[in-house]
Amino acid sequence: MFKGNNSNASIIAVWISLISNVILTGLKISVGFIVKSPVLLADGFHNAGDVIASCAALISMRISKRPADEDHPYGHGKAEVISSAIIAIILGMAAIYIAYEAISAFFEEPAKGSYLALLIAFISLVWKQVLYVYTIRIGKLTNSKGLIATAYDHLADVYASIAAVLGIGLSLIGDIFSIHILSYGDPFAGIIVSVFVFKLAYEIGKEALDILMEKTVVQERLNDFANLINLVPEVKRIDRLRAREHGHYILVDIRASIPGDMTIQEGHDISRKIKKIILENHHDVDEVLIHLNPWYEEES
Structure with a gap:
């Protein structure tokens, strides 16, 4: 912000x-x-x-x-x-x-x-x-x-x-x-x-x-967020990505899948990585809400 x-x-x-x-x-x-x-x-x-x-x-x-x-x-x-x-x-x-x-x-x-x-x-x-x-x-x-x-x-x-x-x-x-x-x-x-x-x-x-009315940000911005998320190696899939303007700043909602055998602590660390990389590259983003889903090899 x-x-x-x-x-x-x-x-x-x-x-x-x-x-x-x-x-x-x-x-x-x-x-x-x-x-x-x-x-x-x-x-x-x-x-x-x-x-x-x-x-x-x-x-x-x-x-x-x-x-x-x-x-x-x-x-x-x-x-x-x-x-x-x-x-x-x-x-x-x-x-x-x-x-x-x-x-x-x-x-x-x-x-x-x-x-x-x-x-x-x-x-x-x-x-x-x-x-x-x-x-x-x-x-x-x-x-x-x-x-x-x-x-x-x-x-x-x-x-x-x-x-x-x-x-x-x-x-x-x-x-x-x-x-x-x-x-x-x-x-x-x-x-x-x-x-x-x-x-x-x-x-x-x-x-x-x-x-x-919380219209989503432009597609180019969403694509940029997605590219940054994919830089985190543990992320296997982006299940949902939404972002909206909230006045002079942006709120981002992410659902991503990571290996299902990871611990809660490891998942927490991955969430912090995702949030950090987005905030560092988009200074008008104020909040990144992340929900992690389990991913298994047979889903690939």
């Missing part, structure tokens, strides 16, 4: 995300009201949802780092997956909201462009891109589902900010050159962005649901 500095890095990344989202929410909503920019206001309210998502990620990551106890013998790793599901729901709602606002804009008088709104949208675009690169790197390093979901939330914000920059920019160009149709560039961009955001929500939600 990931511990120490990696764990601290993920917590710091979420705190940075939370503080950034609070600042951006305040900036966008306040400037949006001042310059009467619907797209900036919509983006600001979207960021308000990100504040909730960041809080959920922070709380879940703290819970997931708790050690196993009597009530939770397999640890608390799935807490992060729950936060991923929450983020997926928030992103899905944001996508619907962005699409609704974009479609509604076609039936209203287009808003005037604002250089201040354009500046704030551009700052948000750059800021969120930096946050995405930073959090996705830390998230993958620590295998933190909550942080990876937060990173994709930042990516969704990048898409939304691109739409805001394009929409406000086109409005300004339309105002300057009296091209009325350009004033509707924002809703067009908004609809496209809503599709991207909804796609992200679906992917994050599907992964979270797969883990909560």
Whole structure:
């Protein structure tokens, strides 16, 4: 399991995300009201949802780092997956909201462009891109589902900010050159962005649901586990091999056959060998549960 500095890095990344989202929410909503920019206001309210998502990620990551106890013998790793599901729901709602606002804009008088709104949208675009690169790197390093979901939330914000920059920019160009149709560039961009955001929500939600439903890890990973088990010479056959993600770590279940004339102590030593070789080669594996079956020569 990931511990120490990696764990601290993920917590710091979420705190940075939370503080950034609070600042951006305040900036966008306040400037949006001042310059009467619907797209900036919509983006600001979207960021308000990100504040909730960041809080959920922070709380879940703290819970997931708790050690196993009597009530939770397999640890608390799935807490992060729950936060991923929450983020997926928030992103899905944001996508619907962005699409609704974009479609509604076609039936209203287009808003005037604002250089201040354009500046704030551009700052948000750059800021969120930096946050995405930073959090996705830390998230993958620590295998933190909550942080990876937060990173994709930042990516969704990048898409939304691109739409805001394009929409406000086109409005300004339309105002300057009296091209009325350009004033509707924002809703067009908004609809496209809503599709991207909804796609992200679906992917994050599907992964979270797969883990909560204890879907097995990919076959390549199982094959790797099997190859390692077969390196233990006493193992005659792998009867069953299963593995599942439990948040930021993996649990492995093994049933293997060893010579039936071996003692309990020898079987215990073989179990330790199997566990040791898997843990040494897969640092994201937290627990290896092994059941040994007797094997006899006539079975070969």
